[in-house]
Structures are given as C-alpha cells and as structure tokens.
Amino acid sequence: MSRADRPPRCPRCNLAIHLCxxxxIPQVETRTRFLLLQHVLETAKRxxxxxxxxxxxxxxxxxIVGGMTEALDTxxxxxxxxxxxxxxxxxxxPDAPAPKQLVVLDGNWSQARRMTQRLPALRALPRLVLPPPEPGMLRLREPSHPAGMxxxxxxxxxVALLEGADVAAPLERLAALRVQRIADCGTLN
Incomplete structure (x- = not known):
C-alpha cells in the first residue's frame, strides 16, 4: 500500500481514523509526574x-529529543x-523513597540506549526496573530486548508498582484495546 492509499490518521492519537x-483514552491521575522523552524518529510512527x-x-x-529539535532542558x-x-x-x-518524577524514554531499544548515552544526566538517575513481561502479554510484535514492551x-x-493496580487498570485496558484494534484490522495504517 502506497502512502497515498493509506487512510488518514487521527492527529491526536496518530492511528488511522478507523482505529482512533x-x-x-482515560484521564489517569497519578502522584508521580511522568516526563516522556520521545525520540524524534518515533513521532510519526503509527x-x-x-x-x-x-x-x-x-x-x-x-x-521530543534528537534531530533538529531544540535542545532538551536538562x-x-x-x-x-x-x-x-x-x-x-x-x-x-530498596529503602529509597518513591520517585516524584519518572523519566520514560519513548523509542525503540537502540534509540533509548542512545538517549542514555547522549544525555549524561540520564545516566546519573536511579533506575526503576520492571520485572520481565509476563508470557502471553498482548503485543503487536516481539521486542528486540528481553525486557522490552x-x-x-x-x-x-x-504505575501499578508505584501507585497500585487500581490506578494502572485504565492504562492497561487502553494498551490492550489498542493492540486488539490493530490486530483485528491486521495493520498499523
């Protein structure tokens, strides 16, 4: 399918209009502030x-981080x-207080690794490491890293680890719905 033949995308969620x-999308209130650093090449990906x-x-x-974007305020x-x-x-x-702000790198595995290499301030931060994904987790494709999702x-x-399963449940439902809609359609267009 050529680009011209692809259905138009929603400007907000970036999925094809029929998958919007x-x-x-719920509004989830958290104590933790989330700072998402999105690799510039991820911005247009469906x-x-x-x-x-x-x-x-x-x-x-x-x-947005990388490319010709303005420099990140570190x-x-x-x-x-x-x-x-x-x-x-x-x-x-283990006895550290819960984070007030959690930085999340949004990109594929190699993009995320490069962001940590190029932004020294990231390397100094304590890490929240998630347990590996459970077998049978709904996915569109296999990750390139064993802990990838x-x-x-x-x-x-x-959010489930930091604030409880009830707070995370709407996000989990949204993630599952997204995968299901795309899988039912058989495409990311």
Missing amino acids: LCAE SNTGRVAALALANAKLL SLLSEPGTWLLFPDGPVAP STLDAIARA
Missing part, C-alpha cells in the same frame, strides 16, 4: 504509544526525586 482511540500514554496521564509532559532531569524507567543499570536502593505497557506497569 481518542474516545477511549506504532508509537508514548503519545497515547501522555494523553492519558494527567501529570505528564512529552518532549534541568528537568535534575529535579529531586527524579528516576529513570529503564531495564538496565543501577537500581535505586511498548511505552504504554511500561508506564502502566510502572
């Missing part, structure tokens, strides 16, 4: 879930209580 999730997660989280900010990364959601690296001590799935799991 906007009416289903498979991107960072944008949907940012729409669902009342306490979230989405920033002071956002040095706010007290800031952690990084990342599967590798130094984890926070969509940004929306990772955020839902982080």
